Amino acid sequence: MLHFLQKPLEAAQPTRRSFLKLSAGTVGGLVLAMNLPRSAGAAAGSGDFVQPFVHIRPDNTVVVLSKHLDKGQGVATGLSTLVADELDAARDQVRVEFAPSDPKVYANTLFGVQGTGGSTAMANSFMQYRAAGAAAKAMIVAAAAREWGVPADEISVSQGAVTHPSGKTATLGELAGLAANEEVPAEPVLKTPDQWVYIGKSFPRLDVKNKTVGAPNTYTMDFQRDDLLVATVARAPRFGGKVKSFDAAEAKKVPGVVEVLQIPNGVAVLARSTWPAIKGRSLLEIDWDDSEAETRSSDAMVAELKEMTARPGIKVREDGDVDAALASSAKVLEVDFEFPFLAHGAMEPLDIALMFDGDTAEFWFGSQLQTVDHNVAAAVLGIPFEKVTINTLWAGGSFGRRAQGDSHPVAEVATLAKAMQAAGMTPAPVKIVWTREDDMAGGYYRPMSAHKIRAGLDENGNVTAFKYNIAAKSIVKGTPFEAFLMKDGVDHNMTEGAHDTSYAFPLMNMDQAYQETKVPVLWWRSVGHTHTAYVMETMIDRLAKEAGKDPVAYRLEMIENDPRKVGVLKLAAEKAGWDTPLPDGRYRGVAVHKSFGSYVAEVAEISFRDDGTVKVEKVVAAVDCGTPINPDNIRAQVEGGVGYGLGAILRNQVTLADGVVEETNFDTYEPIRMSDMPVVEVHIVPSNEPPTGIGEPGTPPIGPAVANAIAAAKGDWPTSLPLSKTGLV
Numbered sequence: 001m002l003h004f005l006q007k008p009l010e011a012a013q014p015t016r017r018s019f020l021k022l023s024a025g026t027v028g029g030l031v032l033a034m035n036l037p038r039s040a041g042a043a044a045g046s047g048d049f050v051q052p053f054v055h056i057r058p059d060n061t062v063v064v065l066s067k068h069l070d071k072g073q074g075v076a077t078g079l080s081t082l083v084a085d086e087l088d089a090a091r092d093q094v095r096v097e098f099a100p101s102d103p104k105v106y107a108n109t110l111f112g113v114q115g116t117g118g119s120t121a122m123a124n125s126f127m128q129y130r131a132a133g134a135a136a137k138a139m140i141v142a143a144a145a146r147e148w149g150v151p152a153d154e155i156s157v158s159q160g161a162v163t164h165p166s167g168k169t170a171t172l173g174e175l176a177g178l179a180a181n182e183e184v185p186a187e188p189v190l191k192t193p194d195q196w197v198y199i200g201k202s203f204p205r206l207d208v209k210n211k212t213v214g215a216p217n218t219y220t221m222d223f224q225r226d227d228l229l230v231a232t233v234a235r236a237p238r239f240g241g242k243v244k245s246f247d248a249a250e251a252k253k254v255p256g257v258v259e260v261l262q263i264p265n266g267v268a269v270l271a272r273s274t275w276p277a278i279k280g281r282s283l284l285e286i287d288w289d290d291s292e293a294e295t296r297s298s299d300a301m302v303a304e305l306k307e308m309t310a311r312p313g314i315k316v317r318e319d320g321d322v323d324a325a326l327a328s329s330a331k332v333l334e335v336d337f338e339f340p341f342l343a344h345g346a347m348e349p350l351d352i353a354l355m356f357d358g359d360t361a362e363f364w365f366g367s368q369l370q371t372v373d374h375n376v377a378a379a380v381l382g383i384p385f386e387k388v389t390i391n392t393l394w395a396g397g398s399f400g401r402r403a404q405g406d407s408h409p410v411a412e413v414a415t416l417a418k419a420m421q422a423a424g425m426t427p428a429p430v431k432i433v434w435t436r437e438d439d440m441a442g443g444y445y446r447p448m449s450a451h452k453i454r455a456g457l458d459e460n461g462n463v464t465a466f467k468y469n470i471a472a473k474s475i476v477k478g479t480p481f482e483a484f485l486m487k488d489g490v491d492h493n494m495t496e497g498a499h500d501t502s503y504a505f506p507l508m509n510m511d512q513a514y515q516e517t518k519v520p521v522l523w524w525r526s527v528g529h530t531h532t533a534y535v536m537e538t539m540i541d542r543l544a545k546e547a548g549k550d551p552v553a554y555r556l557e558m559i560e561n562d563p564r565k566v567g568v569l570k571l572a573a574e575k576a577g578w579d580t581p582l583p584d585g586r587y588r589g590v591a592v593h594k595s596f597g598s599y600v601a602e603v604a605e606i607s608f609r610d611d612g613t614v615k616v617e618k619v620v621a622a623v624d625c626g627t628p629i630n631p632d633n634i635r636a637q638v639e640g641g642v643g644y645g646l647g648a649i650l651r652n653q654v655t656l657a658d659g660v661v662e663e664t665n666f667d668t669y670e671p672i673r674m675s676d677m678p679v680v681e682v683h684i685v686p687s688n689e690p691p692t693g694i695g696e697p698g699t700p701p702i703g704p705a706v707a708n709a710i711a712a713a714k715g716d717w718p719t720s721l722p723l724s725k726t727g728l729v
Contacts, residue, residue, distance in 0.1 A: 119693020
């Protein structure tokens with residue numbers, strides 16, 4: 001997922017957050033409901049209460065406008081919880097709608113533009129949405145006091161009922177129109193934690209029912225209009241390939257096919273419905289120009305990466321003369337790691353709908369970076385920003401896939417709309433549908449990477465120096481983000497979780513190198529942490545073994561200055577019974593990692609099947625993510641993060657054969673199976689700290705925890721993923 005560093009901006013180290021703040025111009029800062037105007041409709045006596053984040057309707061419905069995309073992580077429920085608690089609404093009267101694209105009102109306060117990613121949704125919205133709810137409540141109370149002629153401080157609100165000791169009572173909906181005319185409080189009074197009714201308690205997510213029953217109009221794939229055209233696009237089989245020529249004669253014979261048009265990145269087949277669009281595309285005859293395409297196979301690309309880690313690169317961290325310390329060490333451990341490309345594999349492939357009449361444009365899709373998508377739409381269509389409307393819909397997963405810096409689905413459908421216009425077609429809404437094969441072979445993967453570690457030890461097994469070289473394609477190098485997100489050539493997306501480790505090494509140096517390839521890469525659930533955590537946590541286990549110490553005890557010594565990390569490690573170890581014997585044939589491994597401001601420790605318990613393959617039996621996780629808004633959703637996110645990360649280390653990889661992707665569906669890019677999924681036990685650290693990320697932090701520790709358990713059984717650690725390459729799966 002898109003990750004913006006959770007620490008204060010530093011001039012010497014620009015981050016994704018700083019880029020987006022700069023790109024937003026004057027947009028930014030904490031935008032509260034009281035800073036924004038009331039709508040003219042509400043002020044005119046419509047009976048509605050309309051503020052940017054909270055609408056109260058005369059029918060007593062409270063609508064919370066989510067500025068964030070909900071792609072399965074539960075943010076819509078979390079935001080509604082914050083508003084409902086401060087407003088003292090009844091939970092069953094609260095609904096959620098997605099906010100329009102408007103960075104002046106709905107910017108992510110950590111980004112500066114409207115967007116979701118980096119597990120920042122609750123962190124940046126916690127105070128904002130609470131203040132919006134509190135302001136709405138204050139205005140409701142003021143309206144009731146004025147209407148009833150009683151002091152405001154004698155009025156109470158509970159479960160959506162506004163009451164006075166005299167017996168006067170009203171619903172929020174009955175007071176909505178009057179409240180719309182009250183002054184918005186400059187500093188609404190927020191509840192203290194002991195007054196919270198909903199925050200900190202578990203509630204079912206608002207989206208569960210509709211998703212369970214398959215309600216219409218939930219996802220972009222559901223989007224329909226009477227005159228809707230559905231398009232599929234034949235894209236080059238090799239990244240960087242272009243159309244040389246094509247023949248659409250057979251495709252046009254398919255009943256339902258309306259037109260075939262060439263666009264910059266391929267050939268689009270337009271039809272009355274999805275199947276003829278897919279069938280027509282299969283009958284296209286296209287001659288591709290691969291003169292500028294990536295034509296290497298994965299083995300050659302891995303070999304290049306490994307060679308890059310064997311020589312000096314760009315300095316990311318340099319504590320001192322590590323080479324001299326290594327040369328004088330009693331022993332040097334040298335370990336190489338390899339990680340493959342990974343697809344995001346979201347259940348809903350990419351899809352997007354657009355209605356463009358030549359003057360205005362309206363989009364429908366699961367927009368994750370609304371401001372970026374909005375700007376790209378306006379630029380490609382050649383119309384002003386204010387002429388573009390983006391309707392954000394629910395998304396069936398993302399894991400970073402929908403957070404594209406180039407907004408390529410937006411650009412693709414926009415170029416198709418312009419091609420339709422140029423072909424003289426009557427303006428009509430068009431929806432581009434990606435098949436599973438399109439999605440898997442479409443790129444924007446977790447980067448393939450190679451890592452080389454050299455760790456020096458003294459005669460007693462203590463670390464003297466730690467040298468880390470990493471090579472991969474940069475997510476931001478060569479993109480519009482480069483000027484803002486890279487300083488002195490360094491991309492911290494690649495090294496996060498390692499260069500900033502809290503392990504107390506006497507000396508640590510880190511170099512990085514960038515592979516050049518046409519294969520597009522993107523943030524993937526936990527971004528750099530997905531591979532750096534594996535490297536760091538398996539290396540810590542190796543070092544513990546060299547020192548003759550228990551892996552948990554060794555970690556506690558090395559992180560004693562990081563109390564929250566110590567806390568989750570101790571909790572996970574305690575709940576997993578780390579110091580108790582295991583039954584025969586069972587083995588444990590541990591890992592602890594901080595990402596997106598949150599701390600997660602996981603203890604994996606494994607066994608081996610009769611055929612020698614590994615079975616992860618149980619995972620005990622401890623998480624410190626600050627104030628837990630909805631504990632049940634936190635558990636769900638950690639459980640999902642464990643499953644997602646486990647699937648990746650067991651079997652997942654995207655490989656190229658002469659530049660062509662080999663894994664194009666779930667038969668070859670195998671998802672985690674029910675038989676693979678362990679029992680997951682999640683323990684949440686009580687906290688009043690500000691909430692931090694939870695969508696991604698559960699993923700990084702699972703891989704190394706399993707690898708460390710394998711090493712406990714077999715005496716060695718897997719260093720090349722997925723495990724299916726080792727015969728363990």
